[in-house]
Amino acid sequence: MTTPSTPGDSSLATSVYSLSSKSPTEAEQYKARAANWRFSTLCASVDNKDQYGASSTPIYQTATFKGMDGQYDYTRSGNPTRGGLENHLARLYGATQAFALSTGMTCLDTILRLVKPGETVLAGDDLYGGTNRLLTYLGTHGGVKVIHADTTRIEALRPYLQPGNKVRMVLLESPTNPLLKIADLEGISKEVKQSSPDALIVVDNTMMSPYLQRPLELGADIVYDSGTKYLSGHHDLMAGIIAVKRPEICKDIAFLINSVGSGLAPFDSFLLLRGVKTMSLRMDRQMATAQLVALYLNSLGFLVHYPGLKSHPKRDIHWKQATGAGAVLSFVTGDKALSERIVGGTRLWGISVSFGAVNSLISMPCLMSHASISAAVRAERGLPENLIRLCVGIEDPRDLMDDLEHSLLSAGAITPNLSHSPLSNSRSAELYVSDPEAWILERAKGFKRPSSESSAIDKLVSGVKKGLGFTAVERKTIEEDIVVSAPGKVILFGEHAVVHGVTAIASSVNLRCFAVLSPRSDGKVALEVPNVGVEAEWEISKLPWGLLPVHSNTHKHVADKDLDPALLQAIEKLVHEHKELGKTGINSCIAYLYLYMVMAGAESEGPAVTFTATANLPISAGLGSSAAYSTCIASSLLIAHSHINKPNQDQTRLSEGETNIIDGWAFLSEKVLHGTPSGIDNAVSVRGGAVAFTRAVGGRKGGLDGLHGFSSIRLLLTNTLVPRDTKSLVAGVSAKRLAEPHVVDPILDAIQSISDEASTLLSGQTQVERRDLITRLETLIRENHSHLVNLGVSHPSLEMVVQATAAEPFGLATKLTGAGGGGCAVTLIPDDFPQSSLDALITTLESQGFQPHLTSVGGPGLGIHASSSQKENKVRTSEEGEGMTVPKRVTLRETPIEGLQHWSERVGNWVHT
Numbered sequence: 001m002t003t004p005s006t007p008g009d010s011s012l013a014t015s016v017y018s019l020s021s022k023s024p025t026e027a028e029q030y031k032a033r034a035a036n037w038r039f040s041t042l043c044a045s046v047d048n049k050d051q052y053g054a055s056s057t058p059i060y061q062t063a064t065f066k067g068m069d070g071q072y073d074y075t076r077s078g079n080p081t082r083g084g085l086e087n088h089l090a091r092l093y094g095a096t097q098a099f100a101l102s103t104g105m106t107c108l109d110t111i112l113r114l115v116k117p118g119e120t121v122l123a124g125d126d127l128y129g130g131t132n133r134l135l136t137y138l139g140t141h142g143g144v145k146v147i148h149a150d151t152t153r154i155e156a157l158r159p160y161l162q163p164g165n166k167v168r169m170v171l172l173e174s175p176t177n178p179l180l181k182i183a184d185l186e187g188i189s190k191e192v193k194q195s196s197p198d199a200l201i202v203v204d205n206t207m208m209s210p211y212l213q214r215p216l217e218l219g220a221d222i223v224y225d226s227g228t229k230y231l232s233g234h235h236d237l238m239a240g241i242i243a244v245k246r247p248e249i250c251k252d253i254a255f256l257i258n259s260v261g262s263g264l265a266p267f268d269s270f271l272l273l274r275g276v277k278t279m280s281l282r283m284d285r286q287m288a289t290a291q292l293v294a295l296y297l298n299s300l301g302f303l304v305h306y307p308g309l310k311s312h313p314k315r316d317i318h319w320k321q322a323t324g325a326g327a328v329l330s331f332v333t334g335d336k337a338l339s340e341r342i343v344g345g346t347r348l349w350g351i352s353v354s355f356g357a358v359n360s361l362i363s364m365p366c367l368m369s370h371a372s373i374s375a376a377v378r379a380e381r382g383l384p385e386n387l388i389r390l391c392v393g394i395e396d397p398r399d400l401m402d403d404l405e406h407s408l409l410s411a412g413a414i415t416p417n418l419s420h421s422p423l424s425n426s427r428s429a430e431l432y433v434s435d436p437e438a439w440i441l442e443r444a445k446g447f448k449r450p451s452s453e454s455s456a457i458d459k460l461v462s463g464v465k466k467g468l469g470f471t472a473v474e475r476k477t478i479e480e481d482i483v484v485s486a487p488g489k490v491i492l493f494g495e496h497a498v499v500h501g502v503t504a505i506a507s508s509v510n511l512r513c514f515a516v517l518s519p520r521s522d523g524k525v526a527l528e529v530p531n532v533g534v535e536a537e538w539e540i541s542k543l544p545w546g547l548l549p550v551h552s553n554t555h556k557h558v559a560d561k562d563l564d565p566a567l568l569q570a571i572e573k574l575v576h577e578h579k580e581l582g583k584t585g586i587n588s589c590i591a592y593l594y595l596y597m598v599m600a601g602a603e604s605e606g607p608a609v610t611f612t613a614t615a616n617l618p619i620s621a622g623l624g625s626s627a628a629y630s631t632c633i634a635s636s637l638l639i640a641h642s643h644i645n646k647p648n649q650d651q652t653r654l655s656e657g658e659t660n661i662i663d664g665w666a667f668l669s670e671k672v673l674h675g676t677p678s679g680i681d682n683a684v685s686v687r688g689g690a691v692a693f694t695r696a697v698g699g700r701k702g703g704l705d706g707l708h709g710f711s712s713i714r715l716l717l718t719n720t721l722v723p724r725d726t727k728s729l730v731a732g733v734s735a736k737r738l739a740e741p742h743v744v745d746p747i748l749d750a751i752q753s754i755s756d757e758a759s760t761l762l763s764g765q766t767q768v769e770r771r772d773l774i775t776r777l778e779t780l781i782r783e784n785h786s787h788l789v790n791l792g793v794s795h796p797s798l799e800m801v802v803q804a805t806a807a808e809p810f811g812l813a814t815k816l817t818g819a820g821g822g823g824c825a826v827t828l829i830p831d832d833f834p835q836s837s838l839d840a841l842i843t844t845l846e847s848q849g850f851q852p853h854l855t856s857v858g859g860p861g862l863g864i865h866a867s868s869s870q871k872e873n874k875v876r877t878s879e880e881g882e883g884m885t886v887p888k889r890v891t892l893r894e895t896p897i898e899g900l901q902h903w904s905e906r907v908g909n910w911v912h913t
């Protein structure tokens with residue numbers, strides 16, 4: 001039986017078209033036709049005829065093949081889809097045979113099996129971390145001697161190439177990963193062949209791909225590539241390719257692949273073959289952008305490693321052996337923390353290992369792809385810890401530059417060059433089209449790097465200015481992220497009536513807002529709330545500081561009772577410039593900036609920060625999402641402005657005094673958002689648990705009482721998804737009371753009685769049987785809902801939920817919760833309610849277009865992260881490596897809603913009120 005991976009087969013013998021009755025003459029004809037085709041034509045033209053004339057290579061998803069005399073018997077040994085890919089690649093590599101394996105590292109493992117114990121592998125000293133790891137393993141466990149030397153200098157290799165050293169393999173990368181150093185592939189091959197004729201020249205060509213560099217034509221014996229990178233181009237598969245010219249080596253490699261079973265699976269072979277067709281197209285675009293990025297960073301004075309730059313030390317050798325510079329570059333910032341800020345500050349550039357895909361990536365090799373090389377060895381080999389690697393994709397170069405520039409600026413790696421007058425937008429657009437390199441150099445002129453000398457001078461100047469009475473602003477910043485989280489609430493009894501002095505019973509729910517206030521160093525204050533599409537920033541110096549109420553300078557830590565209309569109006573004006581934001585987005589900006597300014601009390605006290613918030617709490621559904629947001633901004637800004645302390649790890653709770661301060665500011669934010677809120681939502685969000693809340697109205701005394709014995713009650717919260725406006729619903733009830741006090745006042749009295757009875761039941765002070773307690777609460781729920789209907793705040797959607805839950809076989813009690821007019825309904829789920837019925841109820845509600853959430857009530861209130869534990873920030877990239885510190889705001893922003901609870905558990909160290 002002949003199988004395609006059997007040693008000695010020609011590459012054409014593995015082709016999928018051999019399944020059809022295609023004659024050898026046709027194969028010869030194809031070869032002749034393809035002989036003069038250029039690379040991109042070869043990439044796109046797969047010789048893939050099969051018996052049905054499929055125009056794309058079919059996936060032969062089969063482990064076995066029937067019969068004794070066919071070309072294939074078992075997919076480990078050979079498969080038509082893999083064979084088709086291998087034939088195609090053999091042409092692209094100029095190889096006798098190409099082999100598709102499961103990963104690039106499997107390729108290296110296979111190739112290294114050609115080295116016997118006692119023999120030597122001579123490898124580079126700047127090389128991919130995984131390669132270094134495997135070589136180290138071979139050196140310590142396989143009896144093979146591994147020597148690392150500087151492959152950029154042939155003279156550095158010479159001493160090792162003497163026959164006594166038994167060099168069996170010289171392993172090269174060019175350009176190297178991650179410092180983009182160049183090895184003279186042809187020169188080294190010649191020298192090695194002369195001095196150590198038995199040595200195999202092996203080239204890891206992943207940084208180039210066969211499109212840009214074909215080492216077999218330069219004297220290499222074996223080339224391998226991680227197919228995960230440029231060849232496939234989409235980061236949707238792992239693969240590795242080995243390409244070989246000499247038939248006896250082909251035979252050995254094929255033997256090993258068949259013996260071990262490392263050949264690429266049919267589906268991945270299909271995907272890789274598809275990716276290869278567009279390789280040159282993708283890479284042309286990626287390289288053109290990489291060149292711009294390299295020029296930009298280089299002209300700003302960063303040390304950039306990229307063979308496309310004229311300053312690259314081995315540029316001449318690179319361009320002798322390759323036809324492009326690739327799309328990976330790296331640069332040094334000189335400061336690891338600065339590099340981490342840059343990497344963490346990008347949005348479009350994904351923080352990830354790997355390269356060569358259509359999407360751009362940014363990483364810190366020492367913490368990620370090269371973390372498996374020990375810190376000592378990295379230092380010895382001159383691999384800077386602050387090195388940033390950029391892997392350029394096919395996005396619009398202007399978007400990539402906007403993102404990178406923004407991150408460099410906010411990290412403090414560059415500052416605006418105020419002495420440069422920028423081009424007009426139209427001129428810049430023209431230049432981008434006519435001369436992209438001139439465009440990028442012009443763009444870079446708008447910035448400069450803050451040198452340590454110039455910042456010393458800045459300090460001196462600012463000192464002199466101060467001495468002369470100038471009020472130079474020394475921008476404050478916070479030291480580390482402030483991470484907070486606050487719950488939403490459900491009003492169980494007394495909504496609307498609470499505004500008129502009736503007691504309301506509310507409880508926290510286990511749906512929350514999560515937020516991070518993080519430092520920046522560019523004099524800006526920013527807000528990111530992805531759930532409502534907010535991403536905005538303001539120059540701190542341009543905020544309306546002149547309008548701050550005078551008394552806020554003296555009592556900055558205490559919330560002013562009333563909003564200052566002039567300041568509020570000025571902030572509204574500023575925020576309304578962000579026309580793209582919807583109403584909720586606009587309001588969240590206004591509340592944030594209002595609190596920020598009043599708490600600062602003066603421009604000089606305003607730290608440069610970004611507040612990032614997200615929630616698994618439905619917005620505008622009556623579940624207190626705005627109070628949770630208000631609690632998060634209030635608490636984090638109070639810490640940032642040093643009005644309260646960040647809790648330490650040994651603390652079990654926040655103090656009563658601090659809790660009250662936070663509640664006061666959260667209430668102020670609620671006023672910005674809702675006009676005249678009752679204060680119950682922020683009270684519950686800040687304190688958690690369940691409360692009976694009475695607002696001080698018309699001379700009546702208000703108060704807040706904690707209710708206990710409450711946490712085990714299950715509720716089904718059903719979001720009708722009908723949006724409503726709390727402000728106008730509250731105003732509607734007030735107007736009704738003014739117009740018809742004889743109707744409304746008795747309703748309010750009846751609701752007060754309901755709340756009183758509920759308080760007694762829920763405070764745990766009465767000896768009521770659990771079953772009776774639930775039955776009684778159900779009655780109160782039904783009564784309260786009917787009063788709310790009479791106040792005119794229900795909605796047809798809410799009545800549908802009331803009916804669906806009350807219907808047989810469920811028979812449950814439901815009321816609207818919050819403002820009504822849509823939003824959410826709450827259904828009490830008795831302890832003995834069967835799970836199957838609950839599932840059926842959820843299905844029924846979902847089929848009516850509602851969103852039910854089962855929740856328990858009475859959980860913790862505001863939580864503040866106590867320590868600077870970094871564990872949730874690590875991007876784990878290696879079993880040995882430490883991983884890279886990704887700013888918490890990035891991990892928060894990128895966590896999907898359903899993963900937020902887990903994110904918060906990973907953050908850990910929460911101190912609650």
Ligand SMILES: N[C@@H](CCSC[C@H](N)C(=O)O)C(=O)O
Nearest residue numbers: 130353354355369877878879
């Ligand atoms: N955790 C992986 C890291 C893979 S790095 C992949 C790629 N070669 C690169 O340079 O980015 C590992 O430890 O191997």
